[in-house]
Amino acid sequence: MSESPTVEVHGPRNAPDPAYPAPPTVDITATGLSSTPVQQAVELARRYGPLYVRRYHGRDSLWASSMELVEELSDETRFAKGVGPALENVRGIAGDGLFTAYDDEPNWAKAHDILLPAFAMNSMRTYHPHMLRVARRLIASWDGRFAPGAARSAPVEVSEDMTRMTLDTIGLAGFGYDFDSFARTDPHPFVEALVRSLGHSQAKLARTPGGDYAAEDAEFAADAAFLAEVVDEVIESRKAAGDTATDDLLGLMLNSPHPGSGEVLDEANIRNQVITFLIAGHETTSGTLSFALHHLLKNPAALHRAQAEVDALWGDTPDPEPSYEDVGRLRYVRQVLNETLRLWPTAPASSAPSPTPCSAGAIR
């Protein structure tokens, strides 16, 4: 951060009990939002404590970061699902999809109930062959670099390949749609539009009031229209095939009525859910895998332990066929992923609607 933010320490605010001091208000308007917002939030927490009010162009948000406070805020009986300013912007592409729906929007509970079976253990088993198929694409692509005559010096773009792998997996497992990303040199145009519109949603947060953002807004609108067009094609091709199975996300949304009301999801909401799952289902996972590989390479002892665990199952088998149960046996690899998520959580923050701060140990 280039400049120090202005800090005001208020007296108790909205807190009837004077024993609870109000958190400091840190005004970052002069500093601006950093291009690494998570690190900026962490840095502010280091300086001003686990609970502070961040003010930006007069807009206040309360930031909680200690384990105790986050646990408290995760209590669903006291705090509703929140759609913060960043997610509010994502509504421009994902509307009332699960991630961006408001807590009281009827489609949230409806879609939640209809889609719940897709996340049960049995469903994971049905996704396994798709995961294996796509993992093989990755291995074939990397092996190809060492085939006779291949340009060995070409670097492997690990995070791009993790994105190819997770996008293809969610496409196939969720919607029976093959993005076939490893057959392309550049990312799929859907991914480019998705990444651009997510970047746009984030950049919108840092806008200066009164600025001219017409060109950015027009690009966002065009990207949103393109995303909707691609998803509509996926939905139409499933419908045209007359497929009424309910063994993936799209099948459940098209063919499974709500267990209580018997209603099905409307078409606009199905489109929003497909876009939501394509965002939520690939970006977080690919980031996690990229960070995991990074940490393994930086920690050879951990890499050797992970490798030994894999070798113990498949040794030198040239083309192993890992079963769904085998994946559960990779306990050390699982710990590597858990530790990666602890060090670099790819969904590092979530929001709850306006709790009232009372103390560093009590929010309401």
Ligand code: HEM
């Ligand atoms: C490493 C991988 C992942 C991480 C770290 C992650 C993290 C999160 C977090 C933190 C939330 C928000 C919880 C809240 O605000 O209360 C969330 C919600 C969600 N995630 Fe993930 N996620 C991951 C993978 C996935 C995958 C693979 C899918 C889909 C196949 C998915 C679909 C969703 C959906 C639909 C929601 C919204 C749920 C709702 O509000 O009903 N996520 N995820």
